[in-house]
Amino acid sequence: MKAIVCTEYGSPEVMQLKEVEKPTPKDNEVLIRIHATTVTSADLRLRKADPFAVRFFYGFIKPKKNAILGSELAGEIEAVGKNVTQFQAGDRVFAGAGISLGANAEYICLPEAGAIAIKPTNMTYEEAAAIPFGSTTSLIFLRDKGKIQSGQKVLIYGASGALGTAAVQLAKYFSTEVTGVCSTANLELVKSLGADAVIDRTQEDFTKSGKTYDIIFDTVGKSSFSGCLRSLKQQGIYLRAVHINLSPILRGLWTSMTSSKKVIGGTAIERKADLIFLKELIEAGKIKSVIDRRYSLEQTAEAHRYVEQGRKKGSVVITVKHDCS
Numbered sequence: 001m002k003a004i005v006c007t008e009y010g011s012p013e014v015m016q017l018k019e020v021e022k023p024t025p026k027d028n029e030v031l032i033r034i035h036a037t038t039v040t041s042a043d044l045r046l047r048k049a050d051p052f053a054v055r056f057f058y059g060f061i062k063p064k065k066n067a068i069l070g071s072e073l074a075g076e077i078e079a080v081g082k083n084v085t086q087f088q089a090g091d092r093v094f095a096g097a098g099i100s101l102g103a104n105a106e107y108i109c110l111p112e113a114g115a116i117a118i119k120p121t122n123m124t125y126e127e128a129a130a131i132p133f134g135s136t137t138s139l140i141f142l143r144d145k146g147k148i149q150s151g152q153k154v155l156i157y158g159a160s161g162a163l164g165t166a167a168v169q170l171a172k173y174f175s176t177e178v179t180g181v182c183s184t185a186n187l188e189l190v191k192s193l194g195a196d197a198v199i200d201r202t203q204e205d206f207t208k209s210g211k212t213y214d215i216i217f218d219t220v221g222k223s224s225f226s227g228c229l230r231s232l233k234q235q236g237i238y239l240r241a242v243h244i245n246l247s248p249i250l251r252g253l254w255t256s257m258t259s260s261k262k263v264i265g266g267t268a269i270e271r272k273a274d275l276i277f278l279k280e281l282i283e284a285g286k287i288k289s290v291i292d293r294r295y296s297l298e299q300t301a302e303a304h305r306y307v308e309q310g311r312k313k314g315s316v317v318i319t320v321k322h323d324c325s
Contacts, residue, residue, distance in 0.1 A: 001020060001022040001107050003020045003104065004018075005017075005018045005020065006063045007062070009047065010047070012301040012302070012308070015069075016301075017298055020066050023107060025109045029112065030112055031077065032109070032110060032116075034073050034074075036318065036320060037105075037129055038072050038073075038133065038317050039069075039300065039318060040133050041162070041220075041242075042133070043070065043104075044304060044307060069101050069102075069104050070103030070318075071103060071133050073103040073108065073129050074095070076090065077089055077090065078107070080112075083112075093119055094120075095117070095270075095275070096115035096136060104300055106322060114272065115275055116272060119279075120279045120282040122283055123282060126317045127288075129317055130291055130314065131166075131275070131282070132270050133162060133315075134161070134162030134164075134315065136270045136274045137163055137241060139166075139277070141241055142174070142239070145266070148171065153215075154171045154213060154214065155216045155217070155231070157216065157217065157220065158181070158182065158219040159181055159190045160186035160313050163220075164219045165313070167217055168180050168194060169194060169287045170287070172195075179195065179196065179198070179213070180195035180198045181198075181201050182199075189290070205227070207224055207231045212231055213233065213236060214237070216231060217241070220241075221242025229255060232261050234261070235261070237263075238255075240264070292313040294317045295316070295317070295318050295319070296318070296320075297318055299318075
């Protein structure tokens with residue numbers, strides 16, 4: 001099968017299209033014929049080994065043999081292991097590949113119990129592939145870590161990215177008053193997703209306005225730590241989806257121990273139940289994908305270069321075409 005293999009850590013040019021062995025499902029796995037996948041900010045960090053700790057998981061000197069990036073996908077189940085009961089060949093699914101990655105390819109094997117669900121009926125494969133990473137992460141941060149409640153005031157920083165576009169829609173679903181912070185070019189997009197107010201980060205520093213919020217969700221790791229704390233109400237929660245540097249981790253722990261305000265970072269692992277929950281919201285018209293650009297599998301390095309500019313709106317999708325001959 002064809003796959004984009006990360007041959008070493010570095011620039012997008014290390015992403016090479018190669019022929020690798022097609023996987024065979026184990027007894028508890030399904031084999032998915034991938035129709036669409038994505039390139040995310042997490043893929044960029046892994047490709048560059050930034051932070052350095054990436055090397056301890058994916059290879060110290062260079063990525064492990066046939067290291068294939070890609071954390072989300074949509075496709076059709078081609079075969080199932082003998083112990084699989086929830087899926088059958090022909091099922092159209094969307095899935096999160098987890099820390100094993102491997103979605104930037106024509107095929108992938110995933111455990112039945114993993115983050116796999118039947119694809120929303122009102123979404124294309126490309127639209128469905130853009131859900132598992134950003135939407136599940138935002139759901140877990142807002143609902144599970146932030147304990148979001150109806151009537152709260154919620155600010156989404158980085159409201160036009162993959163996490164941000166999902167977070168705005170989810171925060172509105174939970175009946176909160178949503179303020180989105182983004183660049184000038186994306187103000188109308190964020191408004192169209194339901195934000196009650198939008199702030200142009202290039203023109204205004206929301207932390208100096210005097211307004212306070214119950215939840216501030218930084219989806220990109222670029223907000224002012226001290227400024228966000230000032231802008232939190234008492235018992236407010238500051239969520240940081242990108243929380244990999246030691247300094248904000250320590251400051252967050254100290255703040256949580258010494259005040260009524262909480263700082264919560266960490267990671268979010270995709271779960272089947274979350275995908276099923278999101279599927280129901282999507283089919284009810286509450287959530288939709290935002291796709292900035294589409295690339296072919298062969299253009300994955302070019303997609304990495306675009307995402308690296310830091311200006312993408314929503315998701316960048318890779319469409320995987322299969323040779324039907």
